[in-house]
Amino acid sequence: MSEIIKLDKLTRKFGSMTAVKDVSFGVEKGSIFGFLGPNGSGKSTVIRMLCGLLEPTSGDAWLDGASVRENSERIKGNIGYMSQSFSLYRDLTVQENLAFYGKIYGLRRERLRKRIEESMELSGITSKRKQLSGTLSGGWKQRLALACSMLHEPGIIFLDEPTAGIDPVARRDLWELLFQLSKEGVTLFVTTHYMDEAERCTHIGYIFLSELMVCGKPAELKILPEVTPAGTVWLEASSDRITQALSLIKKAPGVLDATIFGESIHIRAREGFGEREAARALEAGGVSLESFRAVKPSLEDVFVSLTRERLKARGAA
Amino acid sequence: MNFLTTFSAIVFKEALHLRRDPVTLVVTIAIPIFQLIVFGYAIDMEVKNIPTAVFDADRRAGSRELIAALANTEYFDFKENASSEAELREAIVSGRARVGIHIPPDFTAGALNGSGSSFQALVDGSDSTVAMQAVNVVNSVGLMQSVKQMGRVDIEKLPVDARPRVLFNPDLKSANFFVPGLVGLIMQIVTVFLTAFAVVREKENGTIETLLATPLSRGGLMLGKLVPYAFVGFFEICVVLTLMRFVFGVRVNGDIGLLLLMCFVFLFTALGLGLLISTAAKNQAQAMQMALLVMLPSVLLSGFVFPRESMPAIIYYFSFLIPLTYFIEILRGIILRGADLSSLWSQALALAVYGAAILSLSTLRFSKKLS
Numbered sequence: 001m002s003e004i005i006k007l008d009k010l011t012r013k014f015g016s017m018t019a020v021k022d023v024s025f026g027v028e029k030g031s032i033f034g035f036l037g038p039n040g041s042g043k044s045t046v047i048r049m050l051c052g053l054l055e056p057t058s059g060d061a062w063l064d065g066a067s068v069r070e071n072s073e074r075i076k077g078n079i080g081y082m083s084q085s086f087s088l089y090r091d092l093t094v095q096e097n098l099a100f101y102g103k104i105y106g107l108r109r110e111r112l113r114k115r116i117e118e119s120m121e122l123s124g125i126t127s128k129r130k131q132l133s134g135t136l137s138g139g140w141k142q143r144l145a146l147a148c149s150m151l152h153e154p155g156i157i158f159l160d161e162p163t164a165g166i167d168p169v170a171r172r173d174l175w176e177l178l179f180q181l182s183k184e185g186v187t188l189f190v191t192t193h194y195m196d197e198a199e200r201c202t203h204i205g206y207i208f209l210s211e212l213m214v215c216g217k218p219a220e221l222k223i224l225p226e227v228t229p230a231g232t233v234w235l236e237a238s239s240d241r242i243t244q245a246l247s248l249i250k251k252a253p254g255v256l257d258a259t260i261f262g263e264s265i266h267i268r269a270r271e272g273f274g275e276r277e278a279a280r281a282l283e284a285g286g287v288s289l290e291s292f293r294a295v296k297p298s299l300e301d302v303f304v305s306l307t308r309e310r311l312k313a314r315g316a317a
Numbered sequence: 318m319n320f321l322t323t324f325s326a327i328v329f330k331e332a333l334h335l336r337r338d339p340v341t342l343v344v345t346i347a348i349p350i351f352q353l354i355v356f357g358y359a360i361d362m363e364v365k366n367i368p369t370a371v372f373d374a375d376r377r378a379g380s381r382e383l384i385a386a387l388a389n390t391e392y393f394d395f396k397e398n399a400s401s402e403a404e405l406r407e408a409i410v411s412g413r414a415r416v417g418i419h420i421p422p423d424f425t426a427g428a429l430n431g432s433g434s435s436f437q438a439l440v441d442g443s444d445s446t447v448a449m450q451a452v453n454v455v456n457s458v459g460l461m462q463s464v465k466q467m468g469r470v471d472i473e474k475l476p477v478d479a480r481p482r483v484l485f486n487p488d489l490k491s492a493n494f495f496v497p498g499l500v501g502l503i504m505q506i507v508t509v510f511l512t513a514f515a516v517v518r519e520k521e522n523g524t525i526e527t528l529l530a531t532p533l534s535r536g537g538l539m540l541g542k543l544v545p546y547a548f549v550g551f552f553e554i555c556v557v558l559t560l561m562r563f564v565f566g567v568r569v570n571g572d573i574g575l576l577l578l579m580c581f582v583f584l585f586t587a588l589g590l591g592l593l594i595s596t597a598a599k600n601q602a603q604a605m606q607m608a609l610l611v612m613l614p615s616v617l618l619s620g621f622v623f624p625r626e627s628m629p630a631i632i633y634y635f636s637f638l639i640p641l642t643y644f645i646e647i648l649r650g651i652i653l654r655g656a657d658l659s660s661l662w663s664q665a666l667a668l669a670v671y672g673a674a675i676l677s678l679s680t681l682r683f684s685k686k687l688s
């Protein structure tokens with residue numbers, strides 16, 4: 001597969017502060033690329049550089065072979081961008097916002113009319129066409145912004161936290177739409193905080209403290225040796241009194257780390273720690289073990305482990 | 318191609334903004350009308366009916382004739398009879414009178430016996446226009462009286478009759494001189510403010526973020542932001558010129574078509590100045606300050622209040638940097654003197670070049686990157 005987006009040591013400084021440091025990776029055409037990382041780690045800054053809104057301090061990136069340093073204007077016609085905070089015109093209606101952006105992208109007459117209808121239809125906002133966009137609630141604003149970003153049928157769409165602060169139904173609708181776009185061959189570059197969304201992406205990049213930590217398919221990340229060093233295992237246990245169980249498990253000999261994951265507990269332990277050891281640890285506190293099995297680490301486990309390793313390495317240095 | 322696409326899209330959008338916000342539109346149109354009426358009436362530079370006090374120690378035919386002659390000019394309004402020099406002075410100090418006429422006891426006698434007579438006029442110098450006018454009138458009345466006394470006859474005509482004739486503004490109505498300038502000033506103020514927020518508002522509202530991710534043309538953006546307001550401004554200037562004609566009675570002696578064309582050129586320049594401010598400012602408060610900063614020299618140095626010819630050289634040359642300078646000359650030229658393009662072409666050209674330069678500068682200044 002060809003890489004439609006390629007970053008090479010992309011770096012951006014704000015004064016003396018480095019917001020993005022030597023980030024290099026590639027994104028395959030038609031993939032849904034999830035760009036993850038805590039707040040302030042540099043996700044939006046990367047997107048802004050890719051969209052030609054910010055000049056890289058050093059390094060470069062290519063979209064469809066065109067350099068963002070030299071050809072950002074050429075690139076802009078073939079990308080859609082949905083910014084982190086709502087940045088459409090609040091005193092214009094849904095349809096007027098779409099009409100304006102359609103015109104900016106050079107759509108005209110019949111084609112413009114058709115694309116406005118299609119985009120509204122796809123993002124499910126047709127019923128709100130006459131409403132001033134400033135009066136829309138959060139989820140509807142996101143739908144409008146999304147409709148706006150795909151209006152001109154770009155090959156790549158950048159979505160900066162498209163699901164932040166919207167309800168679960170709207171979130172699911174949005175993801176369904178992303179899958180549909182991806183099926184049509186559109187490359188999607190999405191930042192998010194939600195781990196369940198990360199699991200839905202075809203590829204993932206994780207950025208921490210301005211630096212890219214890993215990049216790959218979710219399944220590949222889960223079998224990284226850094227996440228499961230030799231002599232350690234990932235286990236999952238469940239109990240009816242989960243919070244007590246967690247604190248008991250954490251103190252058990254052989255357990256390196258444990259966190260709540262949905263209805264159960266994810267445990268990272270030394271090899272040899274098994275069901276018998278877990279049950280013994282819980283019984284000491286009067287809690288019973290309901291189920292126990294070996295698992296692959298979740299993406300959250302992956303990111304937490306990598307983050308911890310990095311911080312440890314940094315502390316040691 | 319990209320230019321036209323962007324231009325028409327931006328015009329479409331700005332027109333929607335304007336339509337969505339009729340209050341602002343009405344206010345921007347109402348303000349100049351209000352300003353013209355208030356300032357047009359308030360700043361009347363004609364000096365008449367100056368409150369005057371008199372201390373007449375003579376009280377005979379000569380002094381009565383002098384007072385009547387002064388009163389006849391209509392410049393002096395005799396409000397108060399003082400009974401001593403001190404009282405006369407007090408009337409001026411207190412502000413009840415601007416001029417005090419002191420006629421000594423031997424005024425009539427001196428005139429009759431040929432030894433000569435004199436009277437004194439005390440003029441309050443705190444308002445220079447009033448003072449100058451009063452001194453001139455008192456001087457000429459005095460001269461007239463002297464000539465009459467010398468001939469000892471009741472002449473109605475001076476031996477030498479100087480007859481200055483003021484062209485273009487025969488009644489020396491200050492409205493004629495003043496209102497065209499005021500029209501220019503008001504238009505400059507309003508138009509600069511129309512566009513001063515145009516770009517910076519997008520920065521402040523964050524809408525620039527999505528806008529800059531599109532392949533828009535900078536020139537198309539700038540001109541697209543300017544044109545809708547040029548129409549608003551043009552409508553305004555028509556209203557204001559109508560008021561000038563029918564409320565202040567100032568006739569347009571020259572070609573109205575040329576006048577409107579020049580107004581359009583000026584609008585582009587002034588709106589361009591607003592855009593330049595908008596691209597330079599970081600937020601709307603800063604744009605406001607800059608617009609105010611442009612306003613002050615426009616009022617003081619454009620020739621609107623003070624004649625530019627009497628300014629110190631540096632300031633005189635500086636005044637060429639103010640678009641209003643050219644526009645006021647054009648306005649006065651067309652409206653009062655009936656001048657045509659053959660005598661106003663240099664100002665018209667300067668204004669057009671200025672406008673083009675300012676627009677290019679704001680386009681170049683506008684960066685398609687976030688800072």
Ligand SMILES: Nc1ncnc2c1ncn2[C@@H]1O[C@H](COP(=O)(O)OP(=O)(O)O)[C@@H](O)[C@H]1O
Nearest residue numbers: 014019037038039040041042043044045046688
């Ligand atoms: N325009 C800017 N000026 C100065 N600092 C900035 C600017 N934009 C972002 N930053 C800083 O860069 C870092 C990364 O920000 P950002 O890319 O927004 O992170 P994220 O999107 O991952 O939350 C943050 O520390 C932020 O404060």
Ligand SMILES: [Mg+2]
Nearest residue numbers: 043044084160
């Ligand atoms: Mg962000």
